[in-house]
Amino acid sequence: MLVDPDVLSSYEHDWTGRFSGRSSCVVRPADTAQVAAVVRACAAVGTPLVTQGGNTGLVGGGVPSGGEVVLSLRRLTDLGEVDRAAGQLSAGAGVTLADLQRHVRAAGVEFGVDLAARDSATVGGMAATNAGGIRVLRYGSMRAQVLGAEAVLADGSVVSRMGGLTKDGTGYDLVQLLIGSEGTLGVVTALRLKVVPLLRSSCVALLALESTQAAVDLLPVLRERLPQLAAAELFYELGVSLVRRHAGLPAPFDAHVPAYLLLECLDRSDPSEALLDLVGEAQGLLDARVATDAASVRALWAYREAHTEAINAEGVPVKLDVSVPTATLPGLVEQLPEVVAAVSPAARTVLFGHVNEGNLHVNVLDAGEEHDAVTEAVLQAVASRGGSISSEHGVGRAKPAWLHLSRSQTELAAMRAVKGALDPQGILNPGVIFA
Ligand SMILES: Cc1cc2nc3c(=O)[nH]c(=O)nc-3n(C[C@H](O)[C@H](O)[C@H](O)COP(=O)(O)OP(=O)(O)OC[C@H]3O[C@@H](n4cnc5c(N)ncnc54)[C@H](O)[C@@H]3O)c2cc1C
Numbered sequence: 001m002l003v004d005p006d007v008l009s010s011y012e013h014d015w016t017g018r019f020s021g022r023s024s025c026v027v028r029p030a031d032t033a034q035v036a037a038v039v040r041a042c043a044a045v046g047t048p049l050v051t052q053g054g055n056t057g058l059v060g061g062g063v064p065s066g067g068e069v070v071l072s073l074r075r076l077t078d079l080g081e082v083d084r085a086a087g088q089l090s091a092g093a094g095v096t097l098a099d100l101q102r103h104v105r106a107a108g109v110e111f112g113v114d115l116a117a118r119d120s121a122t123v124g125g126m127a128a129t130n131a132g133g134i135r136v137l138r139y140g141s142m143r144a145q146v147l148g149a150e151a152v153l154a155d156g157s158v159v160s161r162m163g164g165l166t167k168d169g170t171g172y173d174l175v176q177l178l179i180g181s182e183g184t185l186g187v188v189t190a191l192r193l194k195v196v197p198l199l200r201s202s203c204v205a206l207l208a209l210e211s212t213q214a215a216v217d218l219l220p221v222l223r224e225r226l227p228q229l230a231a232a233e234l235f236y237e238l239g240v241s242l243v244r245r246h247a248g249l250p251a252p253f254d255a256h257v258p259a260y261l262l263l264e265c266l267d268r269s270d271p272s273e274a275l276l277d278l279v280g281e282a283q284g285l286l287d288a289r290v291a292t293d294a295a296s297v298r299a300l301w302a303y304r305e306a307h308t309e310a311i312n313a314e315g316v317p318v319k320l321d322v323s324v325p326t327a328t329l330p331g332l333v334e335q336l337p338e339v340v341a342a343v344s345p346a347a348r349t350v351l352f353g354h355v356n357e358g359n360l361h362v363n364v365l366d367a368g369e370e371h372d373a374v375t376e377a378v379l380q381a382v383a384s385r386g387g388s389i390s391s392e393h394g395v396g397r398a399k400p401a402w403l404h405l406s407r408s409q410t411e412l413a414a415m416r417a418v419k420g421a422l423d424p425q426g427i428l429n430p431g432v433i434f435a
Contacts, residue, residue: 002026011052011070012063015117017316019060019397023050026070032150032158032189035071039187040156042069048427051183053125054096056117058319059396061182061432062125068430073124076189082107087195088147088164093124093188100193109195112139116305124188130180132392134231137356138266139196141392142179148192149175153185154423164192177418182394183429185422199230199266203275204300206289207282208257212330214284215261215355219326225278228265233304234360235260235352236333239311242350243303246310252303253287261355262304264297307352311363317350318364318374319398324387326358332385336362339377344370359391379405400435 002008003025013020024047029035042049051071052062064070076092082104083089091100097111097118104111113126115133125131127149132141139145150160161175178186209215215234222229237257243249252260263279265271272292279288291297311317324332337349344367353360367374375398379389383405389395395403404412416434419426 014060014063015056016058016319019063021064021066023064023070024067026072028072028075030075035187035189036152036156036158038071039152042427043155046425048430050429051187053122054120056121058393059398061394061396065431079103082109082195086164088192090162091123091191091193093190094122097121104195105198108198110198112145112196113142116308123191127179127188127191128183129394137232138230145194146179146191147194149178149188150190151178151186151188154428162192182432184419184432199268201267201270202297203265203272204291204297205263205275205279206252206300207261207285208253208287209259209261210284210286212259212333215259216326216329218282219356226274228267228271228274230266231264232356233262234355235304239307239350239352240303242310242314243306246313247306311350314365318367318371320362320378321391321393322382322387322389323357323359323391324382324385328385329358335381339381340364340374343373343377395433397431
């Protein structure tokens with residue numbers, strides 16, 4: 001249990017620098033029984049808790065807002081052996097994604113979710129936020145990797161469904177209910193996770209395209225002709241200029257590029273021929289760079305993966321993560337800078353995302369005092385296209401006021417009823433998802 005203010009500080013501030021709050025203390029239990037004891041003690045006196053994993057969340061859900069106990073899961077780092085027959089393993093909630101990747105790769109397999117915060121993000125936090133990342137088009141989001149979980153409920157009782165059954169028709173799926181619940185329904189202490197084949201041969205193409213529409217038009221072709229496709233990432237000149245400044249990288253192309261599309265293929269044998277054939281035929285292609293060796297693959301990925309850090313190095317952005325029906329993505333990309341400028345004329349709107357899922361990360365720098373006005377304008381534009389106000393980061397404390405744009409009153413009432421049934425005192429992550 002930590003109480004020294006200097007030590008508490010890193011648990012009280014989020015990664016973006018936008019959310020922070022005092023905690024009464026930080027508790028770091030070592031196993032499920034200790035987590036349960038902490039939750040029971042808090043429940044007995046009605047003290048609220050904020051559960052925290054790697055603290056890389058981008059919507060303020062894992063930091064206190066004022067006086068809560070921070071329950072850190074980072075010491076729950078047990079990693080079981082890969083069950084090769086079932087293609088599964090068990091992992092403590094505090095295992096980081098990078099440690100999980102090292103562990104499963106040593107056993108000749110891979111984990112299906114990958115994201116740039118891998119060195120700190122924990123599997124518990126990833127399950128709680130239903131994290132997506134760069135491989136969703138191939139393997140689905142975190143929800144699709146989770147076959148079982150162990151969790152401590154708000155009264156300190158423990159539910160454990162770690163058997164790893166891939167078929168189980170015995171009523172409500174409590175495990176899946178916890179995925180994406182952002183710590184509001186229970187504290188995940190362990191997970192039963194699926195593994196996927198380890199495909200060591202990679203080929204990356206960075207395409208310079210004449211428009212976002214060209215990237216969207218390429219999607220059906222990619223799906224039909226490139227089963228090796230593992231990532232399709234979209235970004236723009238403004239983001240690349242920040243990445244170059246922050247990471248000291250050279251310009252990827254000589255001329256101005258209206259839309260960048262990074263494609264990665266993974267396979268057992270070299271997938272470059274299939275990718276190159278397709279690149280050669282792509283409509284709206286201005287230029288392309290291709291990489292097959294590990295160092296050049298990393299170098300091309302850096303233009304995309306360094307976006308989040310480069311943006312934060314410029315200041316605290318308004319950070320929004322939205323998705324729209326894919327066909328409407330080009331229109332949204334075109335409209336958003338104007339929508340933002342209408343409420344905050346000096347702001348810079350940096351866009352990037354996962355094109356296959358119509359998922360756009362909207363980062364607005366220099367919004368001054370207009371954080372809420374920018375959020376409102378962007379989320380209204382998204383909702384008007386039938387989109388979601390949160391694609392993969394969650395609602396957290398950042399977006400409860402806008403949840404009604406994506407969820408009907410009936411859905412909200414059902415969600416509140418679930419919360420009320422599992423956490424009647426409201427001690428788990430108060431203020432997260434619901435205001
Ligand atoms: C550079 C960078 C890149 C990123 N890229 C992506 C990306 O591509 N895709 C994506 O989806 N996200 C991305 N993220 C966001 C973030 O990494 C994910 O949301 C991640 O899942 C958070 O994991 P964490 O362990 O850091 O959780 P935390 O930040 O500690 O917590 C996040 C939420 O989960 C809850 N929580 C944490 N652990 C538990 C638990 N054991 N039980 C119950 N609730 C818990 C917290 O209360 C909080 O509400 C990125 C972040 C950064 C900084």
